[in-house]
Each structure stands twice: as C-alpha cells, then as structure tokens.
Amino acid sequence: MTTYKAPLREYRFLLQELFDVGELAKLPGYEDATPDVFEQVLEEGAKLCEEVLFPLNRSGDEEGCTFENGVVRTPKGFKEAYDLFRQGGWTALVCDPEYGGQGLPHTLQFLVEEMVSSANMSFGMYPGLSNGAYRAIWHHGSAAQKRKFLPRLVDGSWSGTMCLTEPQCGTDLGQIRTRAEPAGTDGVYKITGTKIFISAGEHDLTDNIVHLVLARIVGGPPGIRGISLFIVPKFLVKDDGGLGPRNGVRCGSIEHKMGIKASATCVINFEEAEGYLLGEAHKGMRAMFTMMNAARLGVGLQGLALGETAYQTARQYAQDRLQGRALAGDKFPDKPADPIIVHPDVRRMLLTMKAYTEGARALAAWVSLALDRAERDPDPAAREEADDFIGLMTPIIKAMLTDNAFAATNLGVQIFGGHGYIREWGMEQLVRDSRITMLYEGANGIQALDLVGRKMPMHNGRLLRRFFHPVDAWLRQRLEKPELQEFVMPVMKAFGRLQQVTALVAQKGMADPDEAGAAASEYLRAFGLVAMGYLWARIAEIALGRLGGDEALFYKGKLATARFYMARVLPETNTLFVNIAAGAKSLMELEAEAF
Amino acid sequence: MKVLVAVKRVIDYNVKIRVKPDKTGVETANVKMSMNPFDEIGVEEAVRLKEAGAASEIIAVSMGPQSCQETIRTALAMGADRGIHVLSDAELQPLAVAKLLKAIAAKEQPQLVILGKQAIDDDSNQTGQMLAALLGWAQGTFASKLKLEAEKALVTREIDGGLETVELKLPAVMTTDLRLNEPRYASLPNIMKAKKKPIEQVTPEALGVDVAPRLVTLKVEEPAKRQGGRKVASVQELVDKLKNEARVI
Ligand SMILES: Cc1cc2nc3c(=O)[nH]c(=O)nc-3n(C[C@H](O)[C@H](O)[C@H](O)COP(=O)(O)OP(=O)(O)OC[C@H]3O[C@@H](n4cnc5c(N)ncnc54)[C@H](O)[C@@H]3O)c2cc1C
Numbered sequence: 139m140t141t142y143k144a145p146l147r148e149y150r151f152l153l154q155e156l157f158d159v160g161e162l163a164k165l166p167g168y169e170d171a172t173p174d175v176f177e178q179v180l181e182e183g184a185k186l187c188e189e190v191l192f193p194l195n196r197s198g199d200e201e202g203c204t205f206e207n208g209v210v211r212t213p214k215g216f217k218e219a220y221d222l223f224r225q226g227g228w229t230a231l232v233c234d235p236e237y238g239g240q241g242l243p244h245t246l247q248f249l250v251e252e253m254v255s256s257a258n259m260s261f262g263m264y265p266g267l268s269n270g271a272y273r274a275i276w277h278h279g280s281a282a283q284k285r286k287f288l289p290r291l292v293d294g295s296w297s298g299t300m301c302l303t304e305p306q307c308g309t310d311l312g313q314i315r316t317r318a319e320p321a322g323t324d325g326v327y328k329i330t331g332t333k334i335f336i337s338a339g340e341h342d343l344t345d346n347i348v349h350l351v352l353a354r355i356v357g358g359p360p361g362i363r364g365i366s367l368f369i370v371p372k373f374l375v376k377d378d379g380g381l382g383p384r385n386g387v388r389c390g391s392i393e394h395k396m397g398i399k400a401s402a403t404c405v406i407n408f409e410e411a412e413g414y415l416l417g418e419a420h421k422g423m424r425a426m427f428t429m430m431n432a433a434r435l436g437v438g439l440q441g442l443a444l445g446e447t448a449y450q451t452a453r454q455y456a457q458d459r460l461q462g463r464a465l466a467g468d469k470f471p472d473k474p475a476d477p478i479i480v481h482p483d484v485r486r487m488l489l490t491m492k493a494y495t496e497g498a499r500a501l502a503a504w505v506s507l508a509l510d511r512a513e514r515d516p517d518p519a520a521r522e523e524a525d526d527f528i529g530l531m532t533p534i535i536k537a538m539l540t541d542n543a544f545a546a547t548n549l550g551v552q553i554f555g556g557h558g559y560i561r562e563w564g565m566e567q568l569v570r571d572s573r574i575t576m577l578y579e580g581a582n583g584i585q586a587l588d589l590v591g592r593k594m595p596m597h598n599g600r601l602l603r604r605f606f607h608p609v610d611a612w613l614r615q616r617l618e619k620p621e622l623q624e625f626v627m628p629v630m631k632a633f634g635r636l637q638q639v640t641a642l643v644a645q646k647g648m649a650d651p652d653e654a655g656a657a658a659s660e661y662l663r664a665f666g667l668v669a670m671g672y673l674w675a676r677i678a679e680i681a682l683g684r685l686g687g688d689e690a691l692f693y694k695g696k697l698a699t700a701r702f703y704m705a706r707v708l709p710e711t712n713t714l715f716v717n718i719a720a721g722a723k724s725l726m727e728l729e730a731e732a733f
Numbered sequence: 734m735k736v737l738v739a740v741k742r743v744i745d746y747n748v749k750i751r752v753k754p755d756k757t758g759v760e761t762a763n764v765k766m767s768m769n770p771f772d773e774i775g776v777e778e779a780v781r782l783k784e785a786g787a788a789s790e791i792i793a794v795s796m797g798p799q800s801c802q803e804t805i806r807t808a809l810a811m812g813a814d815r816g817i818h819v820l821s822d823a824e825l826q827p828l829a830v831a832k833l834l835k836a837i838a839a840k841e842q843p844q845l846v847i848l849g850k851q852a853i854d855d856d857s858n859q860t861g862q863m864l865a866a867l868l869g870w871a872q873g874t875f876a877s878k879l880k881l882e883a884e885k886a887l888v889t890r891e892i893d894g895g896l897e898t899v900e901l902k903l904p905a906v907m908t909t910d911l912r913l914n915e916p917r918y919a920s921l922p923n924i925m926k927a928k929k930k931p932i933e934q935v936t937p938e939a940l941g942v943d944v945a946p947r948l949v950t951l952k953v954e955e956p957a958k959r960q961g962g963r964k965v966a967s968v969q970e971l972v973d974k975l976k977n978e979a980r981v982i
Contacts, residue, residue, distance in 0.1 A: 182918060225920065226918055226919075226921060230921065240921050
C-alpha cells in the first residue's frame, strides 16, 4: 500500500517562508484569502483527499472504468466520493462568485489540485476538465451562455470536457475534420465528427456533460485558422435551465490504457449534435490558448503530486526494510539487518525524489502566485510582468515536472526492489499514472518548441528578462555572503551558461529552424534545472537561519537537499549545455529511409 | 435552545506519539494538532440538532493557548454559530475545565452541554461527569443516540452489557461515543463563513476559576513494546496456551 499524508508543513513553508502569500489578500477580490484561510482550506481539503479519495486509488486502478451500450461507469465508490467533493464546494474554489464560485486564488487551487492528484489522480481528472470548460466559457462565452452553463459547472452537478484530438491529429490541430454546419439560428450549428482520447467524455458522476469541441465551420479557411470552438452539451438545456432531450453525442468506446484507469478516456461521436459557437468564428485556437496556461500548469502539478506520493511511500519503506549492512559497519546491530536507508545508493534515489518534488513545488508556487497577480493586480505593468513570467515558465513546468515525476516514481519502484513491481504495493501504479502527464496537454517535445520557438523570441526576449533579471539580482546580492557560496556559486555558473546558450540557440535557430528544434528539449530542461537551482539556493538561505529552533530537523532536511541538488542534480546541466552546443547536425544527417 | 459544545485541541490521531526524552510529557512541538475526534462528533450532533430545528444556537468552547482558536474555527466551519476561547497557557486538568465550563454555562444558560466522552490525549474521561456534578444537572455519558423531546432528552448509552437508554431532564450534560454519528467534512463555503463568525476571548481569572493543577505528573513513558505474535496450529493449542501460558481462561 502506498502512503499519503498531505504535506501541509511543506505548503506552509512555501506560502509563508519562501514566498509571502499574505500579499495575495491585498489584491482586489482576494481580501478573504488570508493566510489563515489558506491553512484552514488546505487542512480540510487534506482530510477529504486522505480519507475519501486516497482509499479509492488502488481499487480504481484495479477495477477501471467499464463501457456497455454507450454507458460508462466509473469504479466503485467514485460517484459517492464525487458527490462529497462537489457538495463540499471544492469544484467552486477558484470560480467566479457571480456564478456560485468561492473566488479564491489560483495558488490555493493548485495546492488543492496537488493533494487531489497525489491521493487519486484519476479522480482529479473529472473536476479538472470541468474547470477547463468553466474557464473557456467564462472567458469567451456570451452572457446567456454563461448564465446557462456556468452555475452547474461551478457546483459540479455538470462536468466538462475538452474535445480537441481526432484520430489523424493530436499535436497538429490544423488537420481537424469535425465540421460545423450553420443550423439556421444565429450561433447555433450542427456538429459532426469523431473525437478520440476525450477524458471524462462520458461517465456516471454528473447529470450532464458540457463538451467543448474544436470543429471547422463549413466553408471556413483551411488549416488552423479555420477552427472554431463550440459548446456541445450531452443533454440539451432548456431555457429554464432544466435538462431537455439527449443531444447527438455518443460515446463509441473507451480506451484500455497504461494508467489513470479510473479516468474514462473516450471516443466521442458527434452526429449533427447541436452546438453553440463560443467566442468568434475561426478563432477557436486562440480561445483555447487562453486557458492553456492553467491547464498545463495543472498537468505539471499532477506530475509533482505523484512524485510526492512515491516519495512518502518510499521514504517509509527505506526506513522499515531491513536488508544488508551499512558498508561502513552495522548501524543497527540488534536487528537482523540494517534498514536500506543506510545505503548510499538508496539515499541517492530518495534525495533525488525529494529534490525534484520539493523543488518542483517551489517552482509551481512561484508561477501560480504570478497567475493570481496577472489576473488581479490593479497595476497594468505588474500584470504584464506576471503574464510574461507565466508564459515563459508554463512549458518548463509542464515538461520538466512531468519528466521528473516519471523519473521519481520509477525511483520509487527501484527503492522497493521486486516489491515495487508487484501491484499490491501500489508503486508501479504511480509510474503508469505519471506517464500520461508527459504526453497530454501538448507532448513534452511540443512544450520545448513552445519555449524556444514562441516564448524565447516574444517581444524581443522580454519574457526571458522577467526571469533573468530578478535571478541575476538575487545572486549578485549574495556574492559577499560566505555561508551561501556553496549554493550561489554553482547556480551562478549554470545561470551564466544558460544565458550563453540562450543567445546561441536564438542565433542559430534564426538561421536554421532545425537548430532550434534540435536544442529545444535539452534547453528546456537546462532552463528548468537552473530555475529550480535558484529556488533551492533561496530555500537554503532560509534554512540556514532556522537550524537552531525546535524544527531543526525540517530545516536540516531542506539544507541537505539543497546541497544534494547543487552537488548531484544541477551538474546535469553540464551535459545538457554540451548537447545543445552540438547542434542539429548529428540528428539530421541520416535520411528517414535509413532508420 | 442553546447548545454548548466543548472542543479540545489535541495531537492529531494520525500522529505517532513520541515521549519527550526527559519523560515530562509527549512531544507537541511541530506536531499536527486537530480537534479531539469525540468533540467532532459532539459538534456534528449539535449541528444536526440545529438543522432539525431543535437547537437555535451552537456555541463552541475551547480552552488553552491562542492556537485553540483554530480548533474553534473548525467547529464554526462545521456549523457552530460562535466561539468562546478561554485563553490559558497553564496545564488544564479535567476539574479545571469542568469549572470553567460551569462558569460559561452560568452565563450562557444552555439547555444542553455536549462533550466528548474523553480526549484522545489524556484519556481522562472525567470532564463531562464533573461538569454535571458541579452544575447539579442530569448526565448521559457515552451517548450513541440522542433524541430530544419537550423538556427532556433520551440518551442511548453504550455500556458493557449493551445499550441503555436514559431520560434526562433538561438542562443536561451529554458526552459522545464513537457511534453517535459520523462527522461531516466542512464545506468550502462554510470555511469561508466561519472566518466571519465571532470568537469571544476570556480568561480563567475573568471567569473566577482557579485552574491550578491538582494532580502532578511524575513521569510519562512509552508503553512496553509489543511482543511479536505467534501462530498456533489448532484450536486445542490455542486453548491450551490461553490457559497455561497466558493464564487468562
Ligand atoms: C489518457 C489520455 C487522455 C487524453 N485526454 C484528452 C482530452 O481530454 N482531450 C483531448 O482533446 N485530447 C486528449 N488526449 C490526447 C492528447 O492530448 C494527445 O495524445 C497529444 O496531444 C498528442 O497527440 P498525438 O497522440 O496525436 O501524438 P502526435 O501529435 O502524433 O505526436 C507523436 C510524437 O511526435 C511529436 N511531434 C508531433 N508533432 C511535432 C512537431 N511539430 N515537432 C516536434 N515533434 C512533434 C510529439 O511530441 C510526439 O512525441 C488524451 C490522450 C490520452 C492518452
């Protein structure tokens, strides 16, 4: 069995020590979101996740979803858990109070999402997708559309989906074939086509499902410029808000897949289904992009969440499992063997997991605080700055956190030895569940292209400066502090080289786009590792000042992990920088036929 | 009808308790604290009474350091209407708590005071009984069911032999047992509303109660480590071992 207790102390460290969440309550509309409210909400959310969602994680994986005659059933207990979740108001957390939401900050939502995913990632998919649909309608919907759909999405009695992918296209949505024909009334269309891989596309948790569908209006421009976004409910909604007849939307089948088995992944067939244009015609992709940031950050968090569960479980196992003796002599002579945590190699694995997970959480919190500022800061310049920073960091969070999560959950299996491979222990499930996070919401390779091809050159490098300048300033201010040198120096060095390769990639990429493409993934990772290194240095600075108190062990853990990061994680950038400098040639010279 | 519910801040039931090296008590620094589970049941019962129209106001009372306000907030988020916090950094033993509650009851005039049957930290199982005696009110302890009728309460109690139902004249004191109800999770809107509900702070001095401990703790020790179990081959062997080794039958 895996173990999970919400890391509330970690949250407090981020919110009150590394960052100052108290600042959020100064933003208009967030007056109630004071640090004590954060604590209370997290504590109550933790209970629900630990006591209700977590116990359904393994059984949900074993049982999976079932499909029969177009009806999808979620595993035993999911419906009851979902009812508790929505009655508790958790689907409404960040939503607009005008539609019944609680209007709380994204920063809080993200921490709750992390707990939910740690406890039961499959479960979290259902409210997660609803939130995406909510956001799309909230941003782009007409007043009537908002009134019709938002209150039910907010209270969770209806759920939502994102229908983008089709058999012939996932990344390249310009190839979408699902078509929309005007149905006579303004803004109403008949939608026909097949979508695949639709998460939460059909299930038994809610009364209605609101599909957001990308389709091409007949006669519209070809390619990505002809794609529009539509609201297509499973059941038509009458003017009084009640449910009308079934719309032309059917689930054709569900996928049998590697992980997140309790999350229904559906083929959805639209047959002259009634759909309502959301936003402007042919501007569907742009509408989709406005909520992409939050969705991609959310996937990064799923990764970090699984890393956390793997770490908590592996940490316990490493303390309990007696096997072999410490190389330097018995540590527990009264026991038949020493616990495996005495072995350097096991420590290497545990510390990698800890460094990844806590570093990831710091990075995610940094960005989510910016998300709240970008939405609420009265000062336009501050909003722009926050927005730039989010744009820059989003692909990094999505890709690096999920790559690391896969690595961390795998290390979790390794620490368990053969038992990690046995289903009963739950460790292999974490690996399988984490694997999807590297794929959906834009495969990680696509995130790297987004960073190098879009974010890097945007506004003449303005986005980059939102990261480079504050980090540079922070490091420089600490050059004269002897106790911080072991952290500041390695970060400074890697940071300097990151700036160099940034210039290199920009320059070479301008002349030959393949050069940018060839460097992208490694550049993204190097960037992420430097960003995390900077945060670990900041964490170390705080920990150094608090080693004396009655939480010495907690801060010692932070300090030792920061040291481990500098000594054994950050140096990975050396290889990455070399690879980036090597350029595209060795990748591109072989013709496709020769593979 | 007013209901007073006592809520104690204790080490969370999930936490593995560690005894301090000097054996003066258990480690409480940086340990997760939460509401005593039996008190949670008490709050839940009060909220159900209010939802059923039987109670008009629920007052949650906690005693101890400043951080007890968090426990009161939890009760408010579950549905209590207001809180009273008796601020004290002293060790509060059952008798002191009972006297403080008596003073508060005198002021608030509740018809029902609900307490947990015991707190999971010291397991005293005394406060409710002491309070009833001090007030001269009827008491129904270890309640697994409560039914209110005009001027009286029917309390079903869990006793060794089974269930016993007592009829109490109101006002009365009730202590909760595990099976009385299953406490709810506080909802997000109620957590937000709780923030705006009032908590009044008072001191033992203002209530005229001397809280000086009457009992002295000599030392606190870990329970003896559990010996590993053994498998027996047959019922016969089991009976034999119970008779001759364990000498329990
Ligand atoms: C469990 C699950 C749930 C999902 N949920 C949803 C959902 O709710 N809604 C939805 O619409 N979709 C969903 N998807 C689909 C998912 O988003 C896509 O699978 C993903 O976008 C990748 O598309 P694809 O599978 O067609 O791969 P492809 O686009 O064919 O990509 C294959 C590989 O080629 C690479 N590649 C492709 N194009 C480029 C390029 N231009 N440059 C460099 N590399 C490139 C990719 O990085 C990838 O490694 C889900 C998928 C799964 C498996």
